[in-house]
Amino acid sequence: MRSRALLLLVAxxxxxxxxxxxIAELKATDARLRHELDSLRxxxxxxxxxxxxxxxGGWVVATSPELRSMVEAEAPxxxxxxxxxxxxxLEPGSTxxxxxxxxxxxxxxxxxxxxxxxxxSREGRGADRLRSGAVARLIATAAPWAAxxxxxxxxxxxxxxxxxxxxxxxxxxxxxxxxxxxxxxAVSECRNGVLSACELAxxxxxxxxxxxxxxxxxxxxxxxxxxxxxxxxxxxxxDPRSPILDRLAVLTSLPGDSLVAQWHRxxxxxxxxxxxxxxxxLLGALVLLAIGMKGATWRAx
Amino acid sequence: xxxxxxxxxxxxSRWMLLFLAACAIVITQGxxxxxxxxxxxxxxxxxxxxxxxxxxxxxxxAFFAALLLAIITWxxxxxxxxxxALTLPVERARYAMMRATAGGLLxxxxxxxxxxxxxxxxxxxxxPDGLHFYVGGIALxxxxxxxxxxxxxxxxxxxxRPAAWTVVAVVVIAIGCELVGVHAISxxxxxxxxxxxxxHVLGGRWMxxxx
Numbered sequence: 266m267r268s269r270a271l272l273l274l275v276a277x278x279x280x281x282x283x284x285x286x287x288i289a290e291l292k293a294t295d296a297r298l299r300h301e302l303d304s305l306r307x308x309x310x311x312x313x314x315x316x317x318x319x320x321x322g323g324w325v326v327a328t329s330p331e332l333r334s335m336v337e338a339e340a341p342x343x344x345x346x347x348x349x350x351x352x353x354x355l356e357p358g359s360t361x362x363x364x365x366x367x368x369x370x371x372x373x374x375x376x377x378x379x380x381x382x383x384x385x386s387r388e389g390r391g392a393d394r395l396r397s398g399a400v401a402r403l404i405a406t407a408a409p410w411a412a413x414x415x416x417x418x419x420x421x422x423x424x425x426x427x428x429x430x431x432x433x434x435x436x437x438x439x440x441x442x443x444x445x446x447x448x449x450x451a452v453s454e455c456r457n458g459v460l461s462a463c464e465l466a467x468x469x470x471x472x473x474x475x476x477x478x479x480x481x482x483x484x485x486x487x488x489x490x491x492x493x494x495x496x497x498x499x500x501x502x503x504d505p506r507s508p509i510l511d512r513l514a515v516l517t518s519l520p521g522d523s524l525v526a527q528w529h530r531x532x533x534x535x536x537x538x539x540x541x542x543x544x545x546x547l548l549g550a551l552v553l554l555a556i557g558m559k560g561a562t563w564r565a566x
Numbered sequence: 567x568x569x570x571x572x573x574x575x576x577x578x579s580r581w582m583l584l585f586l587a588a589c590a591i592v593i594t595q596g597x598x599x600x601x602x603x604x605x606x607x608x609x610x611x612x613x614x615x616x617x618x619x620x621x622x623x624x625x626x627x628a629f630f631a632a633l634l635l636a637i638i639t640w641x642x643x644x645x646x647x648x649x650x651a652l653t654l655p656v657e658r659a660r661y662a663m664m665r666a667t668a669g670g671l672l673x674x675x676x677x678x679x680x681x682x683x684x685x686x687x688x689x690x691x692x693x694p695d696g697l698h699f700y701v702g703g704i705a706l707x708x709x710x711x712x713x714x715x716x717x718x719x720x721x722x723x724x725x726x727r728p729a730a731w732t733v734v735a736v737v738v739i740a741i742g743c744e745l746v747g748v749h750a751i752s753x754x755x756x757x758x759x760x761x762x763x764x765x766h767v768l769g770g771r772w773m774x775x776x777x
Contacts, residue, residue, distance in 0.1 A: 538710075543706075556725065557723070560721070
């Protein structure tokens, strides 16, 4: 009798303990969800329902129907650019881009590749408020770039910084400063125009880069934005296991030292007055004066 | 006759030119404001940012200097309905060329003041290692900007109403295009400031101090 009672107690206690553990877990989950909900309340109101915008090459952009129609209507060139530059880059269905967009203030973009995710948000107020064209450009340029970056760990390690959504022009000033301030033997020689030293300082030859991340990113964006042309990103992605400088050379179809030479000039003297622009200015002034003299048809009245 | 025209334009514009010359000196001095050695501090970014900030005012100065001089140069003739000009025994185009040249010479003087101001500013300042002064480059750029703006305003002044109506028509059409969703204003702006436009010289960074 006593042993039966003992067995009964054990039989009741084990599930009770399991239940207590489960209850504790549920409470913890509940607390976490409550906390997340509280934090979500401070976020701007998301746009719903979502719709999808299918691009060739497997890009699926989840967005609101309203934004989809605006994007298609107002920024066809941005979507065309996306198709040209990024089409076929990733496997179909591997990438999901979600855009949340408020017509006046902000756009949040989330990219998911496999298990990874990257977020990117832009915000503008007043006269700088985001328009649908700006969001379309965000989709066309930043989203595939973010997705690709997630997939390419080699590049992320080399770049050492946030490579999403910036243009070469965004890096020029900072890179120019870093180009002068970074320390190292190769950096010093690079400053004096020795291009082979620049390659070493950028991490060529398997060396650890001496240049700051901003300088490296400026080279990457220079190759993509200024030299690469259409479909530059797929060419960069063609052989992800190669050294970065080799990949950039493939991307630009230029010898490595030629690319570095162009980049060096573009960073150090981004707006130098060239002989060509001076000649155009002189010629333009002469043409304007000639038009003025020819048009001097005033009459006394 | 050219000397008479030059004297007249100078007499009418001397105070304004003096003011513009003072502006040029202030701007060049401002561009090197932080370029002085301060022990224990590194002002690298500050020097560049300050140089870029004051550099923004250089093309603005060139633009408005040419505009003001064009107004002063052509206002007497426009006010008198060109009667005086038409009574002179010279061709209209030649007369216009002499007036435009007189204005251009005075603007050349302003470019010279700018160059001297930049040279003085560079002589006084000390920049961190790796930075350099670009006195000749910035002065040449300023002179070219003055020349292009002077030619532009001269053309608009001489062609009178046709040019004015053309500009008004372009503005109205551009606004109309924007209303129907065609972004004409940005297209026109890009065309006017693109690398194949003479106005391109006004754009970009104007850096007296740079890497």
